[in-house]
Amino acid sequence: MSIQSASRPTPSKHRLALLMLLVIYPFVTAILYVLMPLTEGWPIWARTALLAPIMVLSIVYGIAPAIQKHFAWFILRQPRLVA
Numbered sequence: 001m002s003i004q005s006a007s008r009p010t011p012s013k014h015r016l017a018l019l020m021l022l023v024i025y026p027f028v029t030a031i032l033y034v035l036m037p038l039t040e041g042w043p044i045w046a047r048t049a050l051l052a053p054i055m056v057l058s059i060v061y062g063i064a065p066a067i068q069k070h071f072a073w074f075i076l077r078q079p080r081l082v083a
Helices: 003-007 013-038 044-070
Strands: none
Touching: 013 044
């Protein structure tokens, strides 16, 4: 193990999970409020087939990187650096 990897802080999965929950729950709820009237009468599998790609792409390419960028100090258990 190199010296650099030994001094790297370990991210907290619990803190990351908490942040993801706090952001994703209202996001999914908002998507459902928009999609439900547009997909009225659709079977649940069709609604899910529409909702899942929207959620996954938004989380992978938008929400998760934003959380990791803005809250890295919290996830890594470090003091917040104020610029």
